[in-house]
Amino acid sequence: MTAEVVTGVEPAPVTVASRGRSARLRELAPFLPAALLLGILFFVPLGVMFIFSLWTTNANLDIVPVWNLDNYAQFFQTGAYVRTLAKTVVMGGAVTTICLVFSLAVAYFLARYVSRRWARLALLVIIVPFWSSYLLRVYSWQAILGEKGALNQVLMSLGLIKEPSLLFVYNDIGTFIVLTYVYLPFAILVLYASLERFDYTQLTAAQDLGASPSRAFRYILLPQIRPGLITAAIFVFIPILGEFLTPSMVGGASGLLIANLIQTFFKNALVPQGAALGLLIVAFVTVLLIVFRKYLRVEDVYARG
Amino acid sequence: MAKAVDPLETMPVSRYAGLTRWGLRLIFAFLVLFLYLPIVFMVAFSFDASQTPSFPIQGPTLHWYDVMIHNRQLLSAVANTITVSLIVSVLATIIGTMAAFVLVRGRLRYPNGIRIAFTMPIMVPGVLVGISLLIFFSRAFHANLSLMTVIAGQLVVTVPFVVLIVASRLQSFDRKLEWAAADLGASPRRTLRHVVLPLIAPAILAGALICITLSIDEFVITWFTVGNQPTLPTYIYTKVKFGVTPEVNAVATVMLVATLLIFGIASVVLGRGRRRLPGRRRGAAPTA
Numbered sequence: 001m002t003a004e005v006v007t008g009v010e011p012a013p014v015t016v017a018s019r020g021r022s023a024r025l026r027e028l029a030p031f032l033p034a035a036l037l038l039g040i041l042f043f044v045p046l047g048v049m050f051i052f053s054l055w056t057t058n059a060n061l062d063i064v065p066v067w068n069l070d071n072y073a074q075f076f077q078t079g080a081y082v083r084t085l086a087k088t089v090v091m092g093g094a095v096t097t098i099c100l101v102f103s104l105a106v107a108y109f110l111a112r113y114v115s116r117r118w119a120r121l122a123l124l125v126i127i128v129p130f131w132s133s134y135l136l137r138v139y140s141w142q143a144i145l146g147e148k149g150a151l152n153q154v155l156m157s158l159g160l161i162k163e164p165s166l167l168f169v170y171n172d173i174g175t176f177i178v179l180t181y182v183y184l185p186f187a188i189l190v191l192y193a194s195l196e197r198f199d200y201t202q203l204t205a206a207q208d209l210g211a212s213p214s215r216a217f218r219y220i221l222l223p224q225i226r227p228g229l230i231t232a233a234i235f236v237f238i239p240i241l242g243e244f245l246t247p248s249m250v251g252g253a254s255g256l257l258i259a260n261l262i263q264t265f266f267k268n269a270l271v272p273q274g275a276a277l278g279l280l281i282v283a284f285v286t287v288l289l290i291v292f293r294k295y296l297r298v299e300d301v302y303a304r305g
Numbered sequence: 306m307a308k309a310v311d312p313l314e315t316m317p318v319s320r321y322a323g324l325t326r327w328g329l330r331l332i333f334a335f336l337v338l339f340l341y342l343p344i345v346f347m348v349a350f351s352f353d354a355s356q357t358p359s360f361p362i363q364g365p366t367l368h369w370y371d372v373m374i375h376n377r378q379l380l381s382a383v384a385n386t387i388t389v390s391l392i393v394s395v396l397a398t399i400i401g402t403m404a405a406f407v408l409v410r411g412r413l414r415y416p417n418g419i420r421i422a423f424t425m426p427i428m429v430p431g432v433l434v435g436i437s438l439l440i441f442f443s444r445a446f447h448a449n450l451s452l453m454t455v456i457a458g459q460l461v462v463t464v465p466f467v468v469l470i471v472a473s474r475l476q477s478f479d480r481k482l483e484w485a486a487a488d489l490g491a492s493p494r495r496t497l498r499h500v501v502l503p504l505i506a507p508a509i510l511a512g513a514l515i516c517i518t519l520s521i522d523e524f525v526i527t528w529f530t531v532g533n534q535p536t537l538p539t540y541i542y543t544k545v546k547f548g549v550t551p552e553v554n555a556v557a558t559v560m561l562v563a564t565l566l567i568f569g570i571a572s573v574v575l576g577r578g579r580r581r582l583p584g585r586r587r588g589a590a591p592t593a
Binding site: 027028030031033034035037038041042043044045046048049052102105106108109110113122125126128129131132133134135136137138139140141143144150181184185213238239241242243244245249259262263266271274275278281282285286289290293296297 | 321322326329330332333336337339340341342343344346347350400401403404406407408411413417420421422423424425426428429430431432433434436437438439440441444445457458460461464465468473518522524525537538541542545553554557560561564565568
């Protein structure tokens, strides 16, 4: 590096903050548009939603400013709502798990057995499908999983089933398959980034010292890519809490998730109830973001390749 | 006597090593199939004569492309989408880049808090962003929904992306380059223009490209903030809900090819820029 050459140079006083308040203001001015934008169009609307969540509706579905926490209490006292919430969390957990396992295998393969040049190409191949319409890709799954779909055709021609199966779509299985499809590439990108940095001679060293390959994998590799695993899990799990498009297209009536419930509330003009449920999810996501703030490298997930 | 033996060759290689490798190859092949199946279907059905995307396949036709270019509504939806995405990406890139400079260099208080605040719009589910905006626009402003509200809604998610991407590039930026420029007599403005901006240009461009792709395909927030001028995704959604017509597959195919072209050109341009840049954190040398 050229560092040694420059170390003797005293850092030039680039900042002007010391010159007083107006200079400091001028320095901060470029931040203002973004701060105002987020404030007015994100935080204030959430605040408005919070206020609505404390109000209630009368018999005519008009919103009346009666302050209480009934909407929140009512949500937790309604079995169907709590079950939908639980199902969403279970679905998120299941999709996250399969995504992590699957993408660990793929990323490990690319990082260890493929030259970096081909690995980059492979990552590109993995991302390209995401440059076409999300809606139509999900819609295409209906043609694959549906009654007259490709999967049934293949299974029938193989003689594995006689009748077209209705098992694959318009239920939780359909939602599960398509959600995995949607979030897998993010997990692969994140895990590849950590596996690419891993020094594989450590595995050889561990085996040299008598560890079995699986032991070396478990005790040498996995602990070192833990941050990557956590990041990947967050970037799969949190968005699923708000997924309403995929369940509404391939989930049928039984495969709906919590975000579909929120939408239903608003569609039926039950604004305070919907707002309360929405705020619960916002609060949950915010807590996750604060707890895992170290692992939130959004730019690493999206700005690669 | 005996030749020197590479110690690695005497390593006990697991009996399953070869098997593992083949297994992983198989998994990768399965992955590619899994990811491309829907795209293949989408493209295939845009050339298939049948009305609904289902089997059996009825034979090749360009009929849907013909329908596509004569469908006024569809074309105006495409035009709306392009307008919105251009405005959004230009605004988001400018607003976001300015904020990123202050975030990295402005010695703001609570930098972690601000970081989380900028991550929230990305991570909070789009349904909630969309619904809260809808309530806000309709109840607080009694505003009519239009492309303006769509642009406003999309800015909420795109600006944070630009901020985070550009900030991460600025963080790894070697400030000695600026001090050297200042030392050589360049004004702050000149330093910014001729030293800083060219060096972080790839990050800004990456941010802008992400904004365009996000905006073109943004459905959820747009769905709640759109008025009577649909964008392409909201138009497709209404079509899909009330029985799809295969010309949307044709549009999606055209859009896919267009995006591939844009990205191909961008990556060639970026790749050239990258090779000229000194001190890039990630070695982009293709020889590696």
